[in-house]
Amino acid sequence: MNEITRHEKYKELCKDIYPKNLKNFPKDVIPLYAHENKKNGFFAYACKYHDRIVIVFRGTEFTKGNDLKNDYCMGKRKAIPEQAHDAYIFTERIKQVMKTKYPNYKLDLTGHSLGGSLAQYTHVLVKGINETVTFNSYGTDKTLKEYFEKKAPQSSINKITNYCVPDDMVGDKLSKGTQLGKVYYIDKKNLICLRHKVENMKPLSTRRIQKNKNSKSMCGNSSSNCTGSYTVQGYTRSDGTKVREYIRTCGKHNKMSMEERIKGQAKYKGKRFQDIPLDELEEAIGYFV
Structure with missing residues (x-):
């Protein structure tokens, strides 16, 4: 076994x-x-x-x-x-x-x-x-x-x-x-x-040893088969701005329509993350990234 x-x-x-x-x-x-x-x-x-x-x-x-x-x-x-x-x-x-x-x-x-x-x-x-x-x-x-x-x-x-x-x-x-x-x-x-x-x-x-699914530098329109949110480290934007760490969401949220995204942003806009219920937090983040 x-x-x-x-x-x-x-x-x-x-x-x-x-x-x-x-x-x-x-x-x-x-x-x-x-x-x-x-x-x-x-x-x-x-x-x-x-x-x-x-x-x-x-x-x-x-x-x-x-x-x-x-x-x-x-x-x-x-x-x-x-x-x-x-x-x-x-x-x-x-x-x-x-x-x-x-x-x-x-x-x-x-x-x-x-x-x-x-x-x-x-x-x-x-x-x-x-x-x-x-x-x-x-x-x-x-x-x-x-x-x-x-x-x-x-x-x-x-x-x-x-x-x-x-x-x-x-x-x-x-x-x-x-x-x-x-x-x-x-x-x-x-x-x-x-x-x-x-x-x-x-x-x-x-199982994996790393905490984050992707910890390597990413640039451009990368894609993966994951679903959910994970942290990306060492990211460089297209304008050259370097970002130490940010939350990237893929799968479900990448496929949402613009109308769904706008409605979602309106629902959570102005709310602090600590005020959002835990089981909604990942969904809320997905509307903004």
Whole structure:
């Protein structure tokens, strides 16, 4: 099985760990053990998938105050969240079970959002983790990242793979380069979907290392097969004016009629970007570029 296929399965598991999907286990996945701490909101389960035991950490449930408290710890960079202790204990217990029941299996970790950060912490703190895959994770923080990278050998850190949606408030903006391991960027499926949900990510086969789809200098009427908005750097206008960075929109907006563009500009003219709803922002930008 190749890496992308395996990571797609982990993405599916991260989606299905939330309450409304929890019974939707794929046919090739066998659930084994679960652990929940209702006091701090922690939930994870271990399952068998081919030759691997996979621990899936649940991400943020925004209706639960304790999850938001853990998010605050990570988002404000003030502390390791309470749930990290539960993640460590549960993983160590699964390791002990594997010694007798699944001695030839590899142990992988995965998680989305808050769950992704728990997976990163646990990967470093627990010895013997084979691979960790996260989706739109908070990461750690600058100090913790330096500590973890000194504590764990680089060969272990390299076994952590993170998938982030560009400009996602959690996986990209709040993490601020504090992810452990490799980071790949995946666009969301369309302009309308919210960025943060794992099910809104495009197929992982489209992953790339760069944040922006096009970061090379562009001049003239270039074209591409993309849809949506992305940042272009080092652009020179036809009159020779150099622009350090601007947002270019392609696909849907490039094909709009002049009448649609005028109506769209009239709708958003004079509004500050921070006053425009998040799910309308990309559309609004498209009318002006």
